[in-house]
Amino acid sequence: MKFFVGVTDYKWFKYLESLAPDEVNFWRPSGLGFAAIDIGEPFLFKLHSPINKIVGGGFFVKSEKLPLSLAWDAFEEKNGASTYGELRNIINPLRSTPDNDPQIGCIILNQPFFLPEDKWIDIPKDWSKNIVVGKTYESTEELGKILWEMVQLNLEEVTIKNQQISEPSVMYGKEYLTKGRLGQGAFRVLVTGAYDRRCAITGEKALPVLEAAHIKSFKEKGPNRINNGLLLRSDFHKLFDRGYITVTKDYRIEVSRKIKEEFNNGKHYYAYHGNELAVLPNFIDEKPNLEFIQWHNENVFRA
Numbered sequence: 001m002k003f004f005v006g007v008t009d010y011k012w013f014k015y016l017e018s019l020a021p022d023e024v025n026f027w028r029p030s031g032l033g034f035a036a037i038d039i040g041e042p043f044l045f046k047l048h049s050p051i052n053k054i055v056g057g058g059f060f061v062k063s064e065k066l067p068l069s070l071a072w073d074a075f076e077e078k079n080g081a082s083t084y085g086e087l088r089n090i091i092n093p094l095r096s097t098p099d100n101d102p103q104i105g106c107i108i109l110n111q112p113f114f115l116p117e118d119k120w121i122d123i124p125k126d127w128s129k130n131i132v133v134g135k136t137y138e139s140t141e142e143l144g145k146i147l148w149e150m151v152q153l154n155l156e157e158v159t160i161k162n163q164q165i166s167e168p169s170v171m172y173g174k175e176y177l178t179k180g181r182l183g184q185g186a187f188r189v190l191v192t193g194a195y196d197r198r199c200a201i202t203g204e205k206a207l208p209v210l211e212a213a214h215i216k217s218f219k220e221k222g223p224n225r226i227n228n229g230l231l232l233r234s235d236f237h238k239l240f241d242r243g244y245i246t247v248t249k250d251y252r253i254e255v256s257r258k259i260k261e262e263f264n265n266g267k268h269y270y271a272y273h274g275n276e277l278a279v280l281p282n283f284i285d286e287k288p289n290l291e292f293i294q295w296h297n298e299n300v301f302r303a
Helices: 010-019 068-079 084-094 143-155 174-179 184-194 234-241 258-263 290-299
Strands: 002-008 023-028 042-047 051-065 104-115 136-140 212-214 227-233 244-246 253-255
Touching: 002 143, 010 042, 010 051, 010 068, 010 104, 023 051, 023 068, 023 143, 023 184, 042 143, 051 068, 051 143, 051 174, 051 184, 068 084, 068 104, 068 184, 084 234, 104 234, 104 253, 136 143, 184 212, 184 227, 227 234, 244 290
Parallel strands: 002 042
Antiparallel strands: 002 136, 023 104, 042 051, 051 104, 212 227, 244 253
């Protein structure tokens, strides 16, 4: 197993520690990507010098370049700031060119953990002061093995959402995305990427009006998985959630007659009735799950 030790800020760490979130966005102001470890593998937090301690971590979900506004909409305070303005004021001085809505690199981490100070871990002896971003380790190599064993030992008493985390996830890659407990922010980013940042019904590309919709609603215990999501323009999202629109098992759009009956309107929406979805994910396991579609057809759609 590989894992990554990323360098971060004390204030960022302490703010998130106070929130005890289910996910975090470990952002990079430059917008650079990240591919050092596989999905589901650990990502550890190492504080800037002079503290030089490993103080927590999480499990890697995805790396994505996003406008700051979308990163805020998806994660809000889980970005490590109390407001959008505060986050922008932290990021812009770190960029060569300030921007009102800059593109930033987002490293999405699931199930973050924050070690109490008496369990902070010394950095490995091979850590160089010249390391600015971070370093990858292998749990099968000497230093990596020692470090990961120390992390596991110190995690034995750390509770995340009332669940003990004492060993790494055994799920990596696609399995982690389909079986792991993902947060709402990760769900939104994953669905947005799977649909190539386009509305599944209209093909709309204007990112600010696109929203990740659950097919089986979250309040009905629908999971945060790509195959339980549709990327929809905001008005279609509302109509979908309220049962005025659904998707059939052959991925066609069905518009309820209730729009016309209740509002004496809807011509724009009826134009899509019977059409195939304009956009679907490329991978079979990311396409809308037929069981979730059936649930929406039977329990939400107003036929």
